[in-house]
Amino acid sequence: MKRVYNFSAGPAVLPEEVLREAAEEMLDYQGTGMSVMEMSHRSKTIEGMMNEAAQDLRELLNIPEHYKILFLQGGASQQFAMIPMNLMKNRVADHLNTGQWAKKAISEGKLYGKINVIASSEDQNYSYIPDLKDLKFSEDADYVYICHNNTIFGTKFNKLPDVGDKPLIADMSSNFLSEPIDVTKYGLIFAGAQKNVGPAGVVIVIIREDLITEDVLPGTPTMLKYKVHFDNNSAYNTPPVYGIYICGKVFKWLKKLGGLEAMKKINEEKAAILYDYLDASDMFKGTVVKKDRSLMNVPFVTGSEELDAKFIKEAKAAGFENLKGYRTVGGMRASIYNAMPIQGVKDLVEFMKKFEAENK
Amino acid sequence: MKRVYNFSAGPAVLPEEVLREAAEEMLDYQGTGMSVMEMSHRSKTIEGMMNEAAQDLRELLNIPEHYKILFLQGGASQQFAMIPMNLMKNRVADHLNTGQWAKKAISEGKLYGKINVIASSEDQNYSYIPDLKDLKFSEDADYVYICHNNTIFGTKFNKLPDVGDKPLIADMSSNFLSEPIDVTKYGLIFAGAQKNVGPAGVVIVIIREDLITEDVLPGTPTMLKYKVHFDNNSAYNTPPVYGIYICGKVFKWLKKLGGLEAMKKINEEKAAILYDYLDASDMFKGTVVKKDRSLMNVPFVTGSEELDAKFIKEAKAAGFENLKGYRTVGGMRASIYNAMPIQGVKDLVEFMKKFEAENK
Ligand SMILES: Cc1ncc(COP(=O)(O)O)c(C=O)c1O
Ligand SMILES: Cc1ncc(COP(=O)(O)O)c(C=O)c1O
Ligand SMILES: [Mg+2]
Ligand SMILES: [Mg+2]
Ligand SMILES: [Mg+2]
Ligand SMILES: [Mg+2]
Known part of the structure; x- marks a missing residue:
């Protein structure tokens, strides 16, 4: 067996220990006689595994009880639509344009409301984070959106904009769990799993309880409502069980570390x-x-x-x-x-x- | 290692041979020194794997060239919204109500247009398929929708309604690849992978080329447009690579059989x-x-x-x-x-x- 040093931006390297365990358990998970891939998401074993993954994540990030954890599908890109569909009440949002993924969220947001780009580093090919001191937030903005770590351009928000009582939304796909953060600074954090956490096909959302509401934009698909997934403990429909299982192992690996x-x-x-x-x-x-x-x-x-x-x-x-x-x-x-x-x-x-x- | 006989409705039993191969390849796929979970979806290896899976599926189902294969996320439930969002032009659809999954598609469809339930077996707790002879299709219906195999109630359409030139849409989540079908009878077929094909987290869509259009309903998220996924060979964003890989192995297993x-x-x-x-x-x-x-x-x-x-x-x-x-x-x-x-x-x-x- 050969292993290389894999510097891929994502999907990306996973802890070898995690992969070894997954291989060993492939045909028989915890003496059930079944693979994790073969087990009902309604079974005690899988419910337990998912709850444990959420609990370990909660400990790792020190997530307070009034923040909820969702394991979803659709990748980070689907969040670009879910966020406005669920959080826009005035149909206005403030965005910082710091790279390609920030830009994609801006164009998707425009399908649903007015997007004010209140700062940008496009002028220098996104090689820096804009000055956060004199940002002019929009009175009626439903939230302020940043891409916390810019995968392509290699920048990171080492400070956060002072958004007052507006919810700060952060795409942490490429730096999730790389260091401690203060979750209470954010309204919603999301991350595609396939960089720091697990395989592609899982997106993790951490959302402040009060932002989970029934009054979403008209035409929002059931599967794109945070409330539906929250009310059903991320199992409204069949969740991406195997991916969540690998994420759970990565959480344990981090805790052990x-x-x-x-x-x-x-x-x-x-x-x-x-x-x-x-x-x-x-x-x-x-x-x-x-x-x-x-x-x-x-x-x-x-x-x-x-x-x-x-x-x-x-x-x-x-x-x-x-x-x-x-x-x-x-x-x-x-x-x-x-x-x-x-x-x-x-x-x-x-x-x-x-x-x-x-x-x- | 113990193995049981697993009669789960889904996620469900997978071929033991497939699981064994996946376990063996977990740390080093085809001499790359990486797991399939760790490899970029833009790499030659993964692109090749995905194309091969699609090609094998095409052979198995004898899918003509003017039907396209998509590997998507969100489960079968997300299709309940994607179908009306993409295919409703008149905002009218005819549905047959043959069980819980048929019903869920009906209620989701109602978010987007007028749903005519043209037949139902609800009166006898869905223990039969309604008579297909005297169905009254709506002139202006964009499509006719059936749940081909009703997972919960154990019924199957052993004949198809004669829909004329309306596209017939079929949810085959629980009988996909269980027997040959004539794909040309359908406008769109979809199946959550987690019953007959692979792990949860992949949904397979087979769609007739002319139904892939740019003019979707207003407010349709980019990730919910068939055209976006078709134009990008199911890799507009990071696809659920590991799940597709397991599906691909199941296709090979079927071919060998x-x-x-x-x-x-x-x-x-x-x-x-x-x-x-x-x-x-x-x-x-x-x-x-x-x-x-x-x-x-x-x-x-x-x-x-x-x-x-x-x-x-x-x-x-x-x-x-x-x-x-x-x-x-x-x-x-x-x-x-x-x-x-x-x-x-x-x-x-x-x-x-x-x-x-x-x-x-
Ligand atoms: C910061 C960031 N956001 C979003 C995405 C899109 O993720 P996905 O492919 O899961 O939609 C990526 C992918 O590279 C990313 O790096
Ligand atoms: C026929 C049918 N359609 C749809 C679904 C929903 O699938 P998913 O959980 O992938 O959304 C199921 C799940 O059991 C099903 O059996
Ligand atoms: Mg130098
Ligand atoms: Mg970037
Ligand atoms: Mg008897
Ligand atoms: Mg049913």
């Missing part, structure tokens, strides 16, 4: 190894302003497309997979999610040094 | 073993009129709630799992999907005979 404080330390250490080298290197450089750098997604370039291509090719041959950057940034991107071992980043930097020495 | 003609024979043999015994038994009897019986879901009762409960309990102790019927029918239900081995049905009938002898 020491929780999110411990995870944050490791992530900072990993990121520092890479950023320090990028700052010191004459060949490679990061594309993001220092203060707004992501802990998870690290885009970098050599300045020469040819050299970038050569690097990506040779890195792949050496067992460093999926380092090609997104086309709108170019160059390389190393996604160093929770499950990327520190050794993977050390080895990558060693490889980069060698490459630099050989190609200067 | 000899395809759907062979599968049908086996399913008929299995069903006959059970139905013949139900007809002969003095204690147990099926709840569905003979001509409308499902090959997949077999509800039966003893006539005594106490005896039903005793049977379910003893059957469970003997390794026959999930035989409890749905509350609206009561008694028992044996779901004998493709992956249920013939031996499982034989053993169940032996057990029923023994129980009958001991309890008369």
